[in-house]
Amino acid sequence: MASVAYFFLAILAVASAAPEGRIVGGEHVTIQEFPYAVAYTYLYPGPGITVQRCVGTLVSSFHVLTSAFCFTGANLDNMRIRAGSTNSLSGGTVVEIDHVVKNPGYVETPRAHDIAVTFLKTPLGISNVINVLFLPPPNSYIADGQSVKVVSWGFESESGPQLETLKTVFLNKLSLADCQAVYGDTESVEISDVVICAAAAGKGMCLGDSGAPMVINNAIVGSSSFFKGCLDDEFPDIFTRVDRYTNWILEVAASGGRKAEIRVAPSL
Template sequence: MVFNMSLLPLVVLLFAGCALASSNRIFGGEETTIEKYPYIVQVEMYHSGTWNQGCGANIILRDWVLSAAHCFEGRYYRPEFNRIRAGTTYRHQGGFIHYVDFERNHPEYGVLATYDADISVVKLTTPLVWSPTIQKGTIVPQGYVLPDNTPVVHAGWGYTASWRPSTVLQHVEIYKINNSLCTERYKELLGPSVSPNMICAGLLDIGGRDACQRDSGGPLYAGNVIVGIVSWGYECADARYPGISTKVSSYTNWIIQNAR
């Protein structure tokens, strides 16, 4: 696992499907390639006789990926019904399949707030093989504070403005939004609350860009460093209520201790 202490200050460069639901999304983005983001993988889930991409994840070691806890829990969740597809630009096509051995969801998931600590390290049954399209990602150091208004990027195969998953990897640039402002806005909805362990990002009072359905567990990048994990939010690309990602820097030490 690689950490970059110099990180994001030099960079001035999604989340739930229905209102206030955990996300499984790229809205307002454009097509890109896996060569630009070789650290991202698809999470596919088996249901009713077929495999379907439902979340994203991030490579942190040859046999470990980082994702959202809500992608690896629930009444019907079984590790053997989950796998990842690595090294391909295209949803459900190409690349390499690796099955899930087990997951470690953060023990405080949902304790402080409904989606607080929405983060999981996931062990694969077989190791990834490094290549130009499969690479280990860099995660942010413990305690790092991402400045407000920093440009950040989502990537994934989630819903686009057509309200269907994208067949091609998408990316979109947005901005980190002040946590206190984000918290106050979400209080208006009387639903899940925003905690200090979350990052809000979007185009405030403009909207139109975001992660969306099926982007959950995927990355929020700042300078190609993974600073967030797509978690939840209100609608997709809403102007008033930004998308919310788990703040990786709150859990970096936990990730290092548990992804082994």
């Protein structure tokens, strides 16, 4: 477990550039249970500190799906992807990033279309601790009240400490109308049909969870994008709704010259 001082040194090194989000109120799990989850680690050269910055979902041996916001102020030369480890900062397989394609509609403020495809320099081998998730079929139906699973690493509160082991949490999907009503007075995020709002009492996202996958069955249906207060039950967490971008993801992957198949689930 990293110390609180460890975290704040890293934050001071990059001021306000570090992405948001980490799981609060979840249960510890192992990478064998969630082999598609990968950690984006980042080296801050000044203090010489490496932190787990974001989370991603392996959708092929060459492609990782995450939040476009993850790369705010980031130098890709200082970023790596760690796969196949329950611990975000040790073990597993570490690979370099070749390039990143952000959705062309991405806007940081108000946060919108917050999704990106990461291309790896070398492919990850599939094993019992490294595996892929299906994409959802385009325009899938996800009922209000549906229980959804989110997996991530990191902080349980805004003041730390940082947890390095994988955790999961179950949230419930809210209706778009209810979510729009709650966020009606904020200009920080756009609540529209391309997001999923989800919440559960005492549970949710916190600092560093950007890109954490929301899963139904064997498909990634959401990617953590925005939260307001780590323990603020008034505001649901906002996830980019992946089925609205399935075709775009497939097109981006195909245009990147990597011969690795991204699979689409037949149904949710």
